[in-house]
Amino acid sequence: MVMVYQYIGVLIGIIGIIFTLLRFREGKMSLGMLLVWNIIWILIIIISIFPRSTGEFASLTGVGRGLDLIFILGIIGCYYLIFKIYNMIENIEQEITHLVREIALQRENIESKKDEENKKIS
Amino acid sequence: MLIETDEKPDSYKLFPESDLQIWMIIPAYNEEKFVGKVLKDLFNLGLNLIVIDDGSRDNTYQIVLDIIKNHPGRGYIYQHPINRGLGATLKTGIEAALNKNADIMVTFDADGQHNPEDILPVCRPIIEGRADVVIGIRDFNEMPQHKKRSNQIMNLITRIFYNANVKDSQSGLRAFNNKAAKALDIESREYGVSSEIIREIKHKNLRMEEVPIETIYTDYSLSKGTNAKIGFKILVKMIREILK
Numbered sequence: 001m002v003m004v005y006q007y008i009g010v011l012i013g014i015i016g017i018i019f020t021l022l023r024f025r026e027g028k029m030s031l032g033m034l035l036v037w038n039i040i041w042i043l044i045i046i047i048s049i050f051p052r053s054t055g056e057f058a059s060l061t062g063v064g065r066g067l068d069l070i071f072i073l074g075i076i077g078c079y080y081l082i083f084k085i086y087n088m089i090e091n092i093e094q095e096i097t098h099l100v101r102e103i104a105l106q107r108e109n110i111e112s113k114k115d116e117e118n119k120k121i122s
Numbered sequence: 123m124l125i126e127t128d129e130k131p132d133s134y135k136l137f138p139e140s141d142l143q144i145w146m147i148i149p150a151y152n153e154e155k156f157v158g159k160v161l162k163d164l165f166n167l168g169l170n171l172i173v174i175d176d177g178s179r180d181n182t183y184q185i186v187l188d189i190i191k192n193h194p195g196r197g198y199i200y201q202h203p204i205n206r207g208l209g210a211t212l213k214t215g216i217e218a219a220l221n222k223n224a225d226i227m228v229t230f231d232a233d234g235q236h237n238p239e240d241i242l243p244v245c246r247p248i249i250e251g252r253a254d255v256v257i258g259i260r261d262f263n264e265m266p267q268h269k270k271r272s273n274q275i276m277n278l279i280t281r282i283f284y285n286a287n288v289k290d291s292q293s294g295l296r297a298f299n300n301k302a303a304k305a306l307d308i309e310s311r312e313y314g315v316s317s318e319i320i321r322e323i324k325h326k327n328l329r330m331e332e333v334p335i336e337t338i339y340t341d342y343s344l345s346k347g348t349n350a351k352i353g354f355k356i357l358v359k360m361i362r363e364i365l366k
Contacts, residue, residue: 093311094309096204096206097206097210097311100177100202100203100204100206100210100214101202101206101210101213101214101217103202103203104174104200104201104202104203104214105200105214105217105218105221107200107201108198108199108200108201108218112198115194
């Protein structure tokens with residue numbers, strides 16, 4: 001018997017793939033991230049169609065039930081993403097600070113030069 | 123409009139015996155109440171000033187601009203278009219001062235908590251070639267209780283994480299010579315910068331001296347600076363740095 005969550009899973013997977021492909025086409029996603037995300041979405045589709053398959057993975061890794069394995073992997077994946085995003089934000093903050101400093105230094109330079117020129121004229 | 127002045131530039135009044143270029147670095151964030159008085163006092167001592175407005179939302183920039191216009195060649199203001207924190211501001215100031223070929227750079231808070239007369243004692247060890255960095259030490263016994271405690275905790279944290287034992291790790295009045303300023307590698311954007319400077323002094327083997335300074339406590343200056351919340355933030359940052 002096909003359960004409702006299987007339909008939902010497949011649907012989410014397909015939508016996910018479409019979105020990642022679109023983002024890749026717009027140049028907003030790197031090839032590496034495209035691959036990683038598509039693997040995740042395809043796995044979700046496979047697991048939705050063959051829910052039993054998780055049981056085999058689970059027994060391979062020693063985790064009791066298939067669903068548990070998915071949860072564990074999901075949580076690890078989320079943490080990894082949070083870590084990655086955190087680092088990205090930190091880098092962006094640093095870059096912004098660098099830009100702000102450059103802007104401040106250059107603006108002052110321009111002002112000083114203007115003042116000097118005014119001085120020469122007068 | 124520029125006005126030619128007969129005043130002798132280059133910190134003449136304060137240090138008549140020295141040819142060294144001394145530049146004050148004054149970070150200012152929403153300091154419209156006191157920055158004007160602080161700048162006037164420092165100009166009257168014949169010092170060169172670099173003010174960095176860290177994206178203030180009040181009138182700080184205009185007030186500073188109006189004052190430095192009357193002291194051509196001796197005062198400059200740099201403006202961060204957006205607020206980036208004390209650490210980022212000090213770094214901008216140091217870079218600007220290095221561009222002006224400063225021999226000695228003195229960081230000085232814009233909230234009026236420092237006594238301008240302390241600048242000479244803080245610079246002296248550098249002028250006499252004994253030190254690369256001088257930290258002005260505030261008297262903890264004169265501090266209000268809550269300030270004293272949070273500063274003591276910051277000293278302890280600085281000692282644990284950076285293995286550097288200093289009497290006042292969060293002081294805003296410090297002096298660097300050219301060599302020290304170039305060596306400092308500051309990454310912290312916010313208040314953690316004070317501890318980071320201590321770390322850098324240790325890592326880069328700079329000669330440091332500590333000189334007692336006076337602190338002028340007003341209701342206003344008390345509301346700023348290191349408090350428990352900022353202390354906690356700095357702690358989290360330091361832990362993170364170790365885990366990196």
